[in-house]
Amino acid sequence: MRKEKKIKISADNRDKGKTFLLTEMPAMRIERWATRAFLALAKGGVHIPPDIAAQGLAGVAQMGLEALSGLQPDVAEPLLDEMMECVQIVESETVTRSLTPDDIEEVSTILQLRAEVFTLHTGFSWADIKSKLTSATISAGLSNTETSQEA
Numbered sequence: 001m002r003k004e005k006k007i008k009i010s011a012d013n014r015d016k017g018k019t020f021l022l023t024e025m026p027a028m029r030i031e032r033w034a035t036r037a038f039l040a041l042a043k044g045g046v047h048i049p050p051d052i053a054a055q056g057l058a059g060v061a062q063m064g065l066e067a068l069s070g071l072q073p074d075v076a077e078p079l080l081d082e083m084m085e086c087v088q089i090v091e092s093e094t095v096t097r098s099l100t101p102d103d104i105e106e107v108s109t110i111l112q113l114r115a116e117v118f119t120l121h122t123g124f125s126w127a128d129i130k131s132k133l134t135s136a137t138i139s140a141g142l143s144n145t146e147t148s149q150e151a
Contacts, residue, residue: 002024003024004023005022006090007022007112007113013106015104015105015106015109018103020087021087021088021090022086022113022120023088031057040068041071044072046070080114083118086120087113
């Protein structure tokens with residue numbers, strides 16, 4: 001059974017109180033999405049280590065969704081749109097439906113929902129990824145400093 005998660009918007013904006021249902025893509029579809037994302041990144045000049053590319057969506061998680069921001073809009077938009085296909089709006093306890101263009105009124109809600117879709121599929125939140133990258137950078141800096149002090 002695919003994972004699902006409900007997100008209720010709490011930010012004080014036009015979407016406050018709206019609830020969205022996120023549903024995980026089937027494995028074959030998310031694997032194709034990750035492959036297209038890697039190919040787009042490589043074509044865009046981003047170096048992708050082979051060990052990360054072999055990890056599929058987990059590799060995309062390590063690269064970070066921010067890497068997609070460097071892509072041309074005509075390449076990035078289909079990938080981002082496909083993420084939003086995982087999102088439905090909850091109208092009531094018994095009614096959930098596909099999104100229409102007027103369901104989301106704030107850009108911040110779209111960004112929040114994309115981040116939540118990513119987390120649903122990878123098990124990694126953006127905060128976790130940024131924290132790990134920051135820790136790795138600090139550790140690398142400390143080991144470089146220690147090495148240079150010894151010299």
